[in-house]
Amino acid sequence: MHSALACVGPSCTVAAASNSSSAGLGAGTAEVGPITASSGVPFLKGPVAQGISGSCVFLAVFITISQITWHLRNYNKPKEQRYIVRILFIVPIYGLASWLSLLSYDGYIYFDTVRDIYEAFVIYNFLSLCFEYLGGDKKILMAINGLPIRGSWWTFTCCLSPMYYSSGFLRFCKQATLQFCFVKPIVATLTIILYSQKKYEEGVWSPKRFYLYQTIMYNFSISLALYALVMFYHATRDLLKPFDPILKFLIVKFLIFLSFWQGVFLAAAEHIGWLKKASDSDHQGVLAKGIQNFLICLEMVVAAVMLYSAFPVRPYMKEKQVL
Numbered sequence: 001m002h003s004a005l006a007c008v009g010p011s012c013t014v015a016a017a018s019n020s021s022s023a024g025l026g027a028g029t030a031e032v033g034p035i036t037a038s039s040g041v042p043f044l045k046g047p048v049a050q051g052i053s054g055s056c057v058f059l060a061v062f063i064t065i066s067q068i069t070w071h072l073r074n075y076n077k078p079k080e081q082r083y084i085v086r087i088l089f090i091v092p093i094y095g096l097a098s099w100l101s102l103l104s105y106d107g108y109i110y111f112d113t114v115r116d117i118y119e120a121f122v123i124y125n126f127l128s129l130c131f132e133y134l135g136g137d138k139k140i141l142m143a144i145n146g147l148p149i150r151g152s153w154w155t156f157t158c159c160l161s162p163m164y165y166s167s168g169f170l171r172f173c174k175q176a177t178l179q180f181c182f183v184k185p186i187v188a189t190l191t192i193i194l195y196s197q198k199k200y201e202e203g204v205w206s207p208k209r210f211y212l213y214q215t216i217m218y219n220f221s222i223s224l225a226l227y228a229l230v231m232f233y234h235a236t237r238d239l240l241k242p243f244d245p246i247l248k249f250l251i252v253k254f255l256i257f258l259s260f261w262q263g264v265f266l267a268a269a270e271h272i273g274w275l276k277k278a279s280d281s282d283h284q285g286v287l288a289k290g291i292q293n294f295l296i297c298l299e300m301v302v303a304a305v306m307l308y309s310a311f312p313v314r315p316y317m318k319e320k321q322v323l
Contacts, residue, residue: 044102044290053102053297057095060300063308064091070313077316083129084311086121090255091307093118095300098293108289109195109202113188119256120184123225126252127177127232133243134236141167144235152234165235173235176228183221187214202289203267215264226257247310255303263292 043049068088071081097115101108134140144165191214194200200210233240233249266288269275275287 044294045105049294050099050102053099053294056301057099057297060095060304061092063301063304064088067308067311067313071311071316074313074317076318080129080132081316083125083132086125087129088307088311090118090122091300091304094255094303095297098296098300101293102290102297105286105290108293109192109200113192116188117185120181122252123177123256124181126248127174127229130232130236130240130245134239137170140236140239141170143239144170147235150234169231169235173228173232177225177232180221180225183217187217202286203270205271211267215267218260219264222257222260226253229253244310247306251303251306251310254299254306259296259299262295263288266292 068085071085071088075081094115097111101111104111131137131140134143145167147165149163149165149169191200191210194210200214202211205212205215229249229252233245237245266275270288275291
């Protein structure tokens with residue numbers, strides 16, 4: 001204040017103008033300068049993205065919780081409906097975990113671990129539901145045992161046409177699907193341990209980092225599980241017809257398998273430069289993970305509607321309630 005009063009004359013005016021101009025440029029630079037991914041992806045960390053994703057998640061949760069409530073109010077076939085209810089809970093868990101990951105970039109790996117473990121639980125319950133629909137292992141084996149395996153290029157069975165369904169085939173379908181239920185939680189837990197020791201970085205494909213090996217293990221495990229589910233569906237599709245299996249299989253593929261490959265694609269896109277980081281100092285994989293979580297929040301609305309159609313409560317309602 002005193003220096004301002006002490007300065008009088010043209011030179012002071014020029015200096016003040018110069019200082020004012022410099023301050024203005026500095027302020028302008030602060031406003032329009034790049035926002036780094038490490039401090040938050042501009043759009044994904046902003047209120048608009050968080051509001052949109054949060055609205056979609058809570059809409060999906062509302063739809064799913066309403067459906068779960070209807071199943072519990074009409075709990076007339078508990079052996080089937082317990083698996084259905086467990087499958088339906090994937091929407092709240094998946095959606096909320098993804099949304100919380102957007103709100104807290106530093107803690108995303110812990111929310112992702114919860115999501116990963118529940119994925120494995122859903123696969124187990126889906127396969128158990130299919131077996132429950134058909135009356136268990138023995139009835140399924142009695143129905144398909146000795147039938148010829150249909151040759152198809154899509155299932156790589158074009159060369160197996162002389163072979164027949166047997167107990168070994170059914171065992172393969174169960175074991176190949178359920179291995180995912182063991183691999184997923186183990187790898188997810190290992191990821192947290194290595195992350196705490198700074199040996200895991202999201203989206204870093206270096207052989208010195210665990211992300212590369214995690215992706216390979218997940219990819220092999222998830223592909224094998226998907227193949228086994230497809231083979232099981234081809235073997236039992238005639239038996240499953242009364243239960244409208246196509247939409248059920250599609251929603252599981254959409255939720256578990258496609259979301260995984262979506263994440264891998266985004267991580268690869270950032271690695272090769274399709275998704276640009278704001279600066280070289282930004283952490284690799286943060287942008288891809290943020291986009292993945294944002295997309296999952298939006299996709300949960302579609303998933304909730306698909307699940308509502310795939311697992312309706314109407315077949316479990318008593319005649320008076322239906323009317």
